[in-house]
Amino acid sequence: MGFIWSLIIGGIIGWLAGVITGRDVPGGIIGNIIAGFVGAWLGTLILGSWGPDIGGFSVIPAIIGAIILVLIVSFIMGKTRNKRDT
Template identity: 50%
Template sequence: MGLIWSLIVGGVIGAIAGAIINKGSSMGLIANVVAGLVGSAIGQSLLGSWGPSLAGMALIPSIIGAIILIAVVSFFISRSA
């Protein structure tokens, strides 16, 4: 049940981050989950584990990390296209 809960929270974090930088409509469910999970790791390694936590992920640093990840990936995808 812990893995499923982490995937759900990761998807929500990725969707929030995509909505904040207006890339949420072009991302699918899998991309939201990946952005949320990887963004959580990036955010917590850069900013630490402060603020409210859910499924082992600090929400505020995780959202900031997902925003950074989506912005960097979008930058490189738009440059290559």
């Protein structure tokens, strides 16, 4: 049950990062879950593990890390999309 809870929280964190940045996470629900997990790892790596802990995620660093990840991915996707169009 803990793994399912982690998937749900990871998906919510990825979705929230997309809402805050105003950019879509590629891949829909699976993309949100991946962004949540990778963002949590990135945020914990950069900011440490502080703040409320839900489902094994330190929420505030996870959201900040997911926002950074969404911005980087959307920047890269925008650059590759521009190259394909030209």
